[in-house]
Amino acid sequence: MNLSNHIPILIIAIPLLAAFLVPLISRINKKATGILTTLALSVSLLLTIVLAVKILTVGPQVYVFGATSPSLTLPSGLKFPIRIMFQIDAMSIFMGLITAVVSFLGATYSLSFTKKYDGVDKYYSLLLLLTVGIFGMEFTGDIFNFFVFLEIASIASVALISFRGVDLGEPAEAGFKYMVVSSVSALMVLFAIGIFYGEYDVLNIAAIASVIKYSQLDKIALGLLMPVLAMKAGAVPMHMWTPDAYSEAPAPITMMLVAASQASLYALFRVVFSLYNISLNTLTVGWIIIIFGLLSMFIGVTMAIIQKDIKRLMAYHAISQTGYMLLGVGVGLAVLANPEALKNYGITAMEGGIFHIMNHAMYKGLLFLTAGALFFRTGTRDLNKMGGLAHYMKYTTIFFIIGAAAIAGLPPFNGFASKLLIYESVYKFNPLLSIIAMVVSILTLASFVKVFHSAFLGPKLPQFKEVKEVPRSMVFAMAVLSCIIIFFGLFPDLIVKNLVHPAVMSLIEQLQYTGTVLGGM
Amino acid sequence: MLGLLETGSGFWSAIIWILLVLVIGNLVIYIRNKGEDSYKKNTEQDKPFISGNPEESKESSHLSASHIYWGFTEALKGYYNPLVKMHTGNINDYSSWIIVITAIILIMVGVSG
Numbered sequence A: 001m002n003l004s005n006h007i008p009i010l011i012i013a014i015p016l017l018a019a020f021l022v023p024l025i026s027r028i029n030k031k032a033t034g035i036l037t038t039l040a041l042s043v044s045l046l047l048t049i050v051l052a053v054k055i056l057t058v059g060p061q062v063y064v065f066g067a068t069s070p071s072l073t074l075p076s077g078l079k080f081p082i083r084i085m086f087q088i089d090a091m092s093i094f095m096g097l098i099t100a101v102v103s104f105l106g107a108t109y110s111l112s113f114t115k116k117y118d119g120v121d122k123y124y125s126l127l128l129l130l131t132v133g134i135f136g137m138e139f140t141g142d143i144f145n146f147f148v149f150l151e152i153a154s155i156a157s158v159a160l161i162s163f164r165g166v167d168l169g170e171p172a173e174a175g176f177k178y179m180v181v182s183s184v185s186a187l188m189v190l191f192a193i194g195i196f197y198g199e200y201d202v203l204n205i206a207a208i209a210s211v212i213k214y215s216q217l218d219k220i221a222l223g224l225l226m227p228v229l230a231m232k233a234g235a236v237p238m239h240m241w242t243p244d245a246y247s248e249a250p251a252p253i254t255m256m257l258v259a260a261s262q263a264s265l266y267a268l269f270r271v272v273f274s275l276y277n278i279s280l281n282t283l284t285v286g287w288i289i290i291i292f293g294l295l296s297m298f299i300g301v302t303m304a305i306i307q308k309d310i311k312r313l314m315a316y317h318a319i320s321q322t323g324y325m326l327l328g329v330g331v332g333l334a335v336l337a338n339p340e341a342l343k344n345y346g347i348t349a350m351e352g353g354i355f356h357i358m359n360h361a362m363y364k365g366l367l368f369l370t371a372g373a374l375f376f377r378t379g380t381r382d383l384n385k386m387g388g389l390a391h392y393m394k395y396t397t398i399f400f401i402i403g404a405a406a407i408a409g410l411p412p413f414n415g416f417a418s419k420l421l422i423y424e425s426v427y428k429f430n431p432l433l434s435i436i437a438m439v440v441s442i443l444t445l446a447s448f449v450k451v452f453h454s455a456f457l458g459p460k461l462p463q464f465k466e467v468k469e470v471p472r473s474m475v476f477a478m479a480v481l482s483c484i485i486i487f488f489g490l491f492p493d494l495i496v497k498n499l500v501h502p503a504v505m506s507l508i509e510q511l512q513y514t515g516t517v518l519g520g521m
Numbered sequence B: 001m002l003g004l005l006e007t008g009s010g011f012w013s014a015i016i017w018i019l020l021v022l023v024i025g026n027l028v029i030y031i032r033n034k035g036e037d038s039y040k041k042n043t044e045q046d047k048p049f050i051s052g053n054p055e056e057s058k059e060s061s062h063l064s065a066s067h068i069y070w071g072f073t074e075a076l077k078g079y080y081n082p083l084v085k086m087h088t089g090n091i092n093d094y095s096s097w098i099i100v101i102t103a104i105i106l107i108m109v110g111v112s113g
Helices: A003-028 A031-057 A090-116 A120-139 A143-161 A170-200 A205-211 A216-233 A241-248 A251-279 A282-305 A310-334 A339-378 A394-407 A414-429 A431-456 A472-490 A492-508 A510-518 B014-033 B070-075 B077-086 B091-112
Strands: A061-064 A085-088 B004-006 B011-013
Touching: A003 A031, A003 A061, A003 A085, A003 A090, A003 A120, A031 A061, A031 A090, A031 A120, A031 A492, A085 A090, A085 A120, A085 A510, A090 A120, A090 A251, A090 A339, A090 A472, A090 A492, A120 A143, A120 A251, A143 A170, A143 A205, A143 A241, A143 A251, A170 A205, A170 A216, A170 A241, A170 B091, A205 A251, A205 A510, A216 A251, A216 A282, A216 A310, A216 B091, A241 A251, A241 A310, A251 A282, A251 A310, A251 A339, A251 A492, A251 A510, A282 A310, A282 A431, A282 B077, A282 B091, A310 A339, A310 A414, A310 A431, A339 A394, A339 A414, A339 A472, A339 A492, A394 A414, A394 A431, A394 A472, A414 A431, A414 A472, A414 A492, A414 B004, A414 B011, A472 A492, A472 B014, A492 A510, A492 B004, B011 B014, B070 B077
Parallel strands: none
Antiparallel strands: A061 A085, B004 B011
């Protein structure tokens, strides 16, 4: 048996197995639960890197469950796939890499962060299940299987958002709200899947894409999928769950929730590009995504400026940054049917949007971890009560500066590189959109200057005289993210050329996506 | 060249940018180090100018988050009041927004052909 053929399933199976092992291990040694989780996720990370190298050198990979060979998509005599399969192309593995890095660092950070909490075994089990859900959403090639993984991620998220305690009220309320919006969205996704299955008798995304007619039923399915996936990504005006959930969840979980939201964003892009592609009215749907992007960017950042809770402020910025991704990819979709415009600026706009997904996961993850570090030491998220913390938490201060500069799009950090790609390409599509995006960046900088001044600058405050730097595992997670941000900022060309461009092309080229499963490539 | 990102309209290189910052920064430091002739150390020139008001203690001089950008939010009250009102925190409203946006998208996709 060639084990390398089974890497796609191992990436998910290892954390899934660990999720069920953790409660058993906790009966013997509670401390071992965190170590087991970190180990499982480090193996997943390594396997994801190996798979990424394979995909980027050899091409897309499929993993068919229950088949005699994992690559056997069409058993003899069949014209369409019937088994559940993972279909991992450059875009899927791009997202997979983000998930792998974020989940590993989230677990590492949690080793010290969760010491104050009870029920840590449940925390780690749920963290692993959330990782499994996100990976599954990104890797699956089956639309019903996508729904299953979406539910796994949602249920794990609800419990993790409420993890700080039902007795506290607010975490439970945030978890409840997330549960309701997730249920509404899951039902609408399920309804859309029902439409596809009723119409085409298949659930494989590539198989549906190969026969899709863009009938009235397909339009209804698109009209159901688009808003709920945008909502799960945190797009305005369906974003209101985001500040509640992001602020109440423990900091490493908030970082994971960002990755979960991005998996929904990925699903939205997969639906419009790989499933429908030019069969739909690309200009109309592209503009719908652009408008989501504009609203998210502007309302997100202006709401952030008036926040006093550091995590709530950062949550609104997460919404705002999602707007950039929607804007870049939306422009790409709007010109998808126009080869000249697509070549001139559409592909670059999409590269900017997709690159921003990875950059955002890194710097927003870092910023949430710094907020977690402040909460860990001061016990408050209220910026009005903070001040002078740079005197006591020097590493955290440096990490915050790196994250804040990156999100504000200051050179030479990674946020600048992806935003520059968006500004310059979107300008050719519609200059006003580009100008709004730049204004939002300035407001983002203003907002983080406020956080920096309120929390870190100023004289030493007597109530914080006992405060000291956070433990090493937390510093390690923040340091790794900072290094990634700096590296991506210094060498953006390496990332765009080797990871982002192939990801964009795998979205645009629908025939390659369907051909991987149905042949005829 | 490593680190050179093609943007479609030009290029971006963080390394060149850092080199430029170093050159300009050194120039600024050089000019600053030349000094200001009228400056006298350990005189009232060293004290902050606060219009003759008494200097507050260091602890009470820290400006808290609520006071930052007060003028900005006050000037944009007309924008902020309805926006903040929209964020009710009520789950019924969250769900309503999803339904409303779904309906709008269904209409847009349906009529666009």
